[in-house]
Amino acid sequence: MTSCAPDAHTDLADVKLPRLAASAKPFELIGALDHAGCAVVDSLASAGVVSAVLSQLEPHMEATATGQDDVSGRLTRRTGAVPVRAPASWELLRHPLVLSVAEHYLAPPGQRFHICTAVTSELLPGQGAQPVHRDQWTYGYYPWPSGFEVELNVLWALCDFTEGNGGTRVAPGSHKWPDGRELDQSQTVGVSCAAGSAVVVLGSCYHGAGANHSDGSRTALSIGYQRAWLRQGENQYLNCPPEAARELPEDIVRLLGYQRGSDALGYWRDGEDPMTAVYPDRTYHVGLGMGPEPQDDGRIDGQDASVGRGEDG
Ligand SMILES: O=C(O)CCC(=O)C(=O)O
Numbered sequence: 001m002t003s004c005a006p007d008a009h010t011d012l013a014d015v016k017l018p019r020l021a022a023s024a025k026p027f028e029l030i031g032a033l034d035h036a037g038c039a040v041v042d043s044l045a046s047a048g049v050v051s052a053v054l055s056q057l058e059p060h061m062e063a064t065a066t067g068q069d070d071v072s073g074r075l076t077r078r079t080g081a082v083p084v085r086a087p088a089s090w091e092l093l094r095h096p097l098v099l100s101v102a103e104h105y106l107a108p109p110g111q112r113f114h115i116c117t118a119v120t121s122e123l124l125p126g127q128g129a130q131p132v133h134r135d136q137w138t139y140g141y142y143p144w145p146s147g148f149e150v151e152l153n154v155l156w157a158l159c160d161f162t163e164g165n166g167g168t169r170v171a172p173g174s175h176k177w178p179d180g181r182e183l184d185q186s187q188t189v190g191v192s193c194a195a196g197s198a199v200v201v202l203g204s205c206y207h208g209a210g211a212n213h214s215d216g217s218r219t220a221l222s223i224g225y226q227r228a229w230l231r232q233g234e235n236q237y238l239n240c241p242p243e244a245a246r247e248l249p250e251d252i253v254r255l256l257g258y259q260r261g262s263d264a265l266g267y268w269r270d271g272e273d274p275m276t277a278v279y280p281d282r283t284y285h286v287g288l289g290m291g292p293e294p295q296d297d298g299r300i301d302g303q304d305a306s307v308g309r310g311e312d313g
Pocket of ligand 1: 135168222
């Protein structure tokens with residue numbers, strides 16, 4: 001990594017952090033993200049959903065150890081496997097505004113996107129600021145071309161975010177800055193927003209959790225989405241093996257990555273659709289192409305579920 005200040009023509013002051021209302025349309029959020037690389041959508045989730053997610057996750061958060069390095073945060077608890085542990089999170093995972101925008105950046109026609117991570121970051125009092133980073137650095141600092149996004153992260157505020165409690169810090173406009181920078185906190189702006197708001201950050205946008213100087217914890221649920229041809233940050237198949245996935249709705253199972261990512265990507269055994277492992281009673285296309293999806297009766301064009309399966313299917 002090299003250490004340098006942003007270029008004068010892309011100074012932080014040049015780009016303001018966009019704020020949108022919960023009624024924002026996908027094209028408005030996309031416009032804001034194209035411009036700034038990050039945006040806040042105020043009060044996108046209801047208080048009821050926020051409190052249900054928190055109460056379902058609470059025992060797991062209580063049992064989670066704090067991090068063992070500065071990026072994880074030595075006073076931060078990161079609780080994962082959220083889709084299986086908190087059914088109330090499904091509404092956030094599948095939020096229509098988020099899915100439309102994720103599809104725009106991550107899934108051209110014939111391709112899909114999946115959940116990368118769904119994990120809380122609970123900053124306990126005294127937690128210092130997280131190093132400023134790009135989420136796309138997960139992928140070995142690969143030099144993705146500018147404007148080509150591989151990941152999109154939605155930080156759902158599960159409590160009010162303030163500058164004092166470590167509300168996420170972002171560098172608006174930094175998705176266009178050179179890669180590999182070591183920024184300090186003064187090159188970012190703190191996000192203050194109400195619980196239920198969503199801080200949306202492109203994988204190329206520099207950001208990080210702030211420092212928690214308050215006497216309470218600051219909790220975010222970070223739901224990242226990524227192109228289906230990249231390895232997921234969190235191992236969703238260990239978090240949620242097929243017998244657990246069977247208890248989840250099909251759209252969430254698909255987002256977890258059980259579906260094919262595109263033609264010939266992620267198929268199972270003899271060309272079977274991996275969704276078959278979760279729902280053996282439904283008929284999925286066999287072959288390298290994605291093929292048609294089952295109809296409401298679980299069949300494709302009236303085919304029996306066993307069609308195309310091998311002896312051990
Ligand atoms: O919790 C936050 O505010 C940001 C977390 C984050 O950016 C990360 O862990 O990668």
